[in-house]
Amino acid sequence: MLRLEGIGKRFGGLTALQGIEFSVTKGSITGIIGPNGAGKTTLFNIATGIYPPSEGKVLLEGTDISQFPPERRARLGLVRTFQNIELFGKMTVLENVMVGLHTQSSSGLFACSFRMPWQMSEERRIREKALEWLEFAGITELADVEAGTLSFGKGRLLEIARAMALEPKLLLMDEPAAGLNSRETAELAELIKRIRDRGVTVALVEHDMDLVMDICDALVVLNLGTMLAEGTPREIQENQAVITAYLGEE
Amino acid sequence: MKSDKLKFLIFCLVVLVLPLPLAKGYLTNVLIFVGINSMLALGLNLLLGYAGQISLGQAAFFGLGAYGSGVLTTKYALDPWLSMVLVALVVAGFAFAIGFPVLRLKGHYLAMATLGVGVIAHIAFNETIDLTGGPSGLSGIPNLSIAGFSFDSDLKNYYLVWSFALVVILLCLNLVNSRYGRGLRAIHDSEVAARVMGVNARLMKVQIFTLSAFISAIAGSLYCHVMTFISPTSFGFNISVELLTMVVIGGLGSVYGSILGALLLTLLPELLRTFQDYDIVVYGLLLVCMTIYLPGGMVRGIPALVRRLVPARSGNA
Amino acid sequence: MELLNQITQFVISGLATGAIYALIGLSFAIIFNSTGIINFAQGEFVMLGGVFTIFALNVLKLPILLAIVVAVVATTAVGLAFERLAIRPLKNATPLSLIIITIGASILIRGVVMLLWGKDTQVLPPFSGNTPLEIAGATLLPQHLWIFGVTVLVIVGCRIFFHHTISGKAMRACSFNRKAANLVGISVGRMVLLSFVISSALGSLAGVIIAPLTMTAYDVGVMLGLKGFCAAIMGGMGSGLGTVLGGLILGTLESLGAGLISSGYKDAIAFLILLLILFLRPQGLFKKGETERV
Numbered sequence: 001m002l003r004l005e006g007i008g009k010r011f012g013g014l015t016a017l018q019g020i021e022f023s024v025t026k027g028s029i030t031g032i033i034g035p036n037g038a039g040k041t042t043l044f045n046i047a048t049g050i051y052p053p054s055e056g057k058v059l060l061e062g063t064d065i066s067q068f069p070p071e072r073r074a075r076l077g078l079v080r081t082f083q084n085i086e087l088f089g090k091m092t093v094l095e096n097v098m099v100g101l102h103t104q105s106s107s108g109l110f111a112c113s114f115r116m117p118w119q120m121s122e123e124r125r126i127r128e129k130a131l132e133w134l135e136f137a138g139i140t141e142l143a144d145v146e147a148g149t150l151s152f153g154k155g156r157l158l159e160i161a162r163a164m165a166l167e168p169k170l171l172l173m174d175e176p177a178a179g180l181n182s183r184e185t186a187e188l189a190e191l192i193k194r195i196r197d198r199g200v201t202v203a204l205v206e207h208d209m210d211l212v213m214d215i216c217d218a219l220v221v222l223n224l225g226t227m228l229a230e231g232t233p234r235e236i237q238e239n240q241a242v243i244t245a246y247l248g249e250e
Numbered sequence: 251m252k253s254d255k256l257k258f259l260i261f262c263l264v265v266l267v268l269p270l271p272l273a274k275g276y277l278t279n280v281l282i283f284v285g286i287n288s289m290l291a292l293g294l295n296l297l298l299g300y301a302g303q304i305s306l307g308q309a310a311f312f313g314l315g316a317y318g319s320g321v322l323t324t325k326y327a328l329d330p331w332l333s334m335v336l337v338a339l340v341v342a343g344f345a346f347a348i349g350f351p352v353l354r355l356k357g358h359y360l361a362m363a364t365l366g367v368g369v370i371a372h373i374a375f376n377e378t379i380d381l382t383g384g385p386s387g388l389s390g391i392p393n394l395s396i397a398g399f400s401f402d403s404d405l406k407n408y409y410l411v412w413s414f415a416l417v418v419i420l421l422c423l424n425l426v427n428s429r430y431g432r433g434l435r436a437i438h439d440s441e442v443a444a445r446v447m448g449v450n451a452r453l454m455k456v457q458i459f460t461l462s463a464f465i466s467a468i469a470g471s472l473y474c475h476v477m478t479f480i481s482p483t484s485f486g487f488n489i490s491v492e493l494l495t496m497v498v499i500g501g502l503g504s505v506y507g508s509i510l511g512a513l514l515l516t517l518l519p520e521l522l523r524t525f526q527d528y529d530i531v532v533y534g535l536l537l538v539c540m541t542i543y544l545p546g547g548m549v550r551g552i553p554a555l556v557r558r559l560v561p562a563r564s565g566n567a
Numbered sequence: 568m569e570l571l572n573q574i575t576q577f578v579i580s581g582l583a584t585g586a587i588y589a590l591i592g593l594s595f596a597i598i599f600n601s602t603g604i605i606n607f608a609q610g611e612f613v614m615l616g617g618v619f620t621i622f623a624l625n626v627l628k629l630p631i632l633l634a635i636v637v638a639v640v641a642t643t644a645v646g647l648a649f650e651r652l653a654i655r656p657l658k659n660a661t662p663l664s665l666i667i668i669t670i671g672a673s674i675l676i677r678g679v680v681m682l683l684w685g686k687d688t689q690v691l692p693p694f695s696g697n698t699p700l701e702i703a704g705a706t707l708l709p710q711h712l713w714i715f716g717v718t719v720l721v722i723v724g725c726r727i728f729f730h731h732t733i734s735g736k737a738m739r740a741c742s743f744n745r746k747a748a749n750l751v752g753i754s755v756g757r758m759v760l761l762s763f764v765i766s767s768a769l770g771s772l773a774g775v776i777i778a779p780l781t782m783t784a785y786d787v788g789v790m791l792g793l794k795g796f797c798a799a800i801m802g803g804m805g806s807g808l809g810t811v812l813g814g815l816i817l818g819t820l821e822s823l824g825a826g827l828i829s830s831g832y833k834d835a836i837a838f839l840i841l842l843l844i845l846f847l848r849p850q851g852l853f854k855k856g857e858t859e860r861v
Binding site: 048050075079080086087088089091095099105109115126162166 | 425444448
Binding site: 302304306351354355356359361363365377495498528535537538542545 | 657664800
């Protein structure tokens with residue numbers, strides 16, 4: 001599904017990532033873990049086109065998308081959520097999800113200002129679809145609330161609903177459990193499994209090891225900008241290099 | 251949806267009957283300019299209030315529209331309607347072309363770049379004396395007419411300008427409550443998130459910049475035919491700031507707010523006529539105070555203020 | 568030979584106005600670096616410097632040097648009040664509202680000056696006479712020397728302040744990372760205030776020394792401010808040599824363009840340069856591009 005080949009990134013003189021190479025298998029939940037400063041978020045930013053890699057390639061289903069802007073990647077089915085939740089704060093919850101349906105609709109400047117008949121029916125379809133996604137995430141009752149006033153947990157759910165509205169092939173989640181309490185985390189785990197069951201491949205960066213070990217099929221471990229290990233959760237748990245990186249030398 | 255339509259119909263009705271009690275009074279004349287300023291403020295509001303992109307060069311597009319129509323009809327005897335369309339298209343094309351480099355900039359840099367465009371246009375109006383008449387202005391611009399019916403009185407021009415303004419208002423209302431409008435507001439709230447959601451932010455910003463230039467150019471053409479005389483002072487930096495003030499005091503991201511802003515700021519100088527030159531001080535105070543105390547503008551701030559005061563009173567009783 | 572003399576002349580007067588742009592550019596950069604604000608009212612400080620000096624000289628009958636001091640102090644007071652009344656009340660303001668508020672403040676200041684002193688241009692006599700000096704066939708006014716002298720002093724002063732005093736170093740720390748600066752005990756609020764103080768003092772000083780050459784009026788601040796901003800952009804918004812070079816280059820190009828091509832388009836030249844730099848090298852002429860971290 002997604003393949004990273006020899007990814008490297010430098011900021012000025014600082015090397016943030018080097019020689020990152022792995023694949024995310026279709027239909028899997030892949031976890032990317034590593035200590036703070038390992039370069040996980042940088043890797044996500046490169047995968048989603050927030051900035052280009054200094055070297056290497058990002059391949060989505062065989063297509064080289066390294067130089068594509070984020071909006072084009074989104075159309076190809078590569079969507080992400082953010083660590084600190086990037087909602088459209090002044091819009092309602094429903095409208096946020098309706099923006100997520102942007103790629104599923106097409107009315108342009110002209111059709112919208114003249115209220116063409118096809119635009120009106122498309123608008124109805126968008127609204128219905130958006131309501132369905134709110135139900136999927138279990139936040140239907142919040143539809144008309146301004147998104148900026150949501151709690152962190154609800155905001156996270158909205159962000160996921162909005163991302164799902166794009167009907168992505170691959171969903172990248174940047175620390176989805178950050179800031180959630182244990183009950184919310186358990187609900188999140190269920191939600192992520194339901195997303196996978198809908199045929200969406202998931203890759204996530206996460207610190208919460210219980211969550212990662214519970215839901216992930218494959219893990220990639222980064223440390224100081226390089227690949228440390230790759231394998232199933234069980235293999236990683238027994239990997240000596242990983243244990244050293246996390247716990248330090250004995 | 252229903253109430254939006256009703257609101258617009260009521261507004262149309264008000265516009266229709268407003269000049270009747272005023273008869274031939276000079277207030278009708280002022281209301282013409284309220285109409286023109288409404289169009290300009292709306293154009294800026296689409297850009298600033300919805301897409302969150304500032305422009306301090308709106309007067310340039312207004313001026314290009316006015317001078318384009320003025321020059322084509324006086325020097326080349328072109329049909330006014332034809333030249334209005336031509337000029338609006340050319341100005342929109344120009345905005346589209348400069349839109350790509352300009353709107354790559356953000357915040358303060360964007361403000362300075364658009365300001366630069368505005369100042370250069372203003373200098374050009376002053377210096378291309380052969381075409382524009384320079385600082386002494388361009389006169390003898392014909393009134394608009396349809397099949398022999400000439401728009402030569404205040405009342406006629408009032409209906410002419412306001413029919414344009416109402417169309418613009420309706421189109422803007424449609425636009426902001428649509429897929430496209432949501433895309434713009436998403437860009438305003440978080441450009442990165444909007445792009446990750448598949449919103450083509452770069453293109454949409456340029457498109458809306460182009461549309462606002464197009465509306466401003468039409469307003470400029472109308473202005474020159476209503477006035478029959480134009481000079482560069484009507485298209486300087488101060489005008490761009492005045493438009494900004496209208497949008498801010500009316501309410502960023504509110505269509506009717508822009509009209510309210512245009513109304514207030516067009517009437518204000520008339521009311522302050524006895525204290526000439528005070529208006530610039532008042533604009534300054536308004537901009538500073540509104541931004542600090544009523545950042546949502548009048549359309550949102552005043553209802554909120556009333557809500558806050560009314561329960562407080564009932565609470566005491 | 569005739570042309571060469573002319574060009575020398577244009578370059579000299581260009582460098583003099585360029586030095587002024589450099590000072591104004593520095594005053595922009597100082598506020599920008601400690602607050603992230605481009606102060607659209609910066610040009611008004613420049614105007615106030617000139618207007619206050621003339622007032623102190625003609626009405627208060629002060630000697631010129633004292634008048635200058637009074638004007639700079641008075642402008643600084645305005646800058647201080649501006650920060651307190653308009654900038655500080657806005658917590659977590661968006662760039663948009665900061666732009667709007669500084670524009671509002673600028674037209675407010677301009678309007679008040681117009682009401683108090685009228686719309687007429689006012690003249691400040693040169694500080695030390697008008698007898699021109701001959702250099703390489705071109706004439707140099709004593710005021711030019713004042714401008715160059717003051718500019719050099721200010722640049723040296725800034726250098727010492729920002730690199731060798733506690734307050735200066737603290738301000739630089741704020742510009743690199745406000746949060747971190749706050750954590751090590753620097754009062755960011757006070758640094759912001761200080762930056763407005765220094766910046767308005769610098770701006771007004773620029774306004775004072777240019778006034779004898781160009782005359783002054785309530786509305787001269789707009790253009791001077793914008794050109795100072797242009798200089799700062801050329802220098803990459805740094806408070807160092809880049810901005811000074813930017814100002815000198817801008818002043819010289821403008822003077823040559825006005826002299827050799829057309830004086831009517833003089834102001835347009837500055838803005839064309841501004842647009843070109845914003846489009847092509849927004850990080851400034853002398854800096855290497857760097858990727859921004861999100």
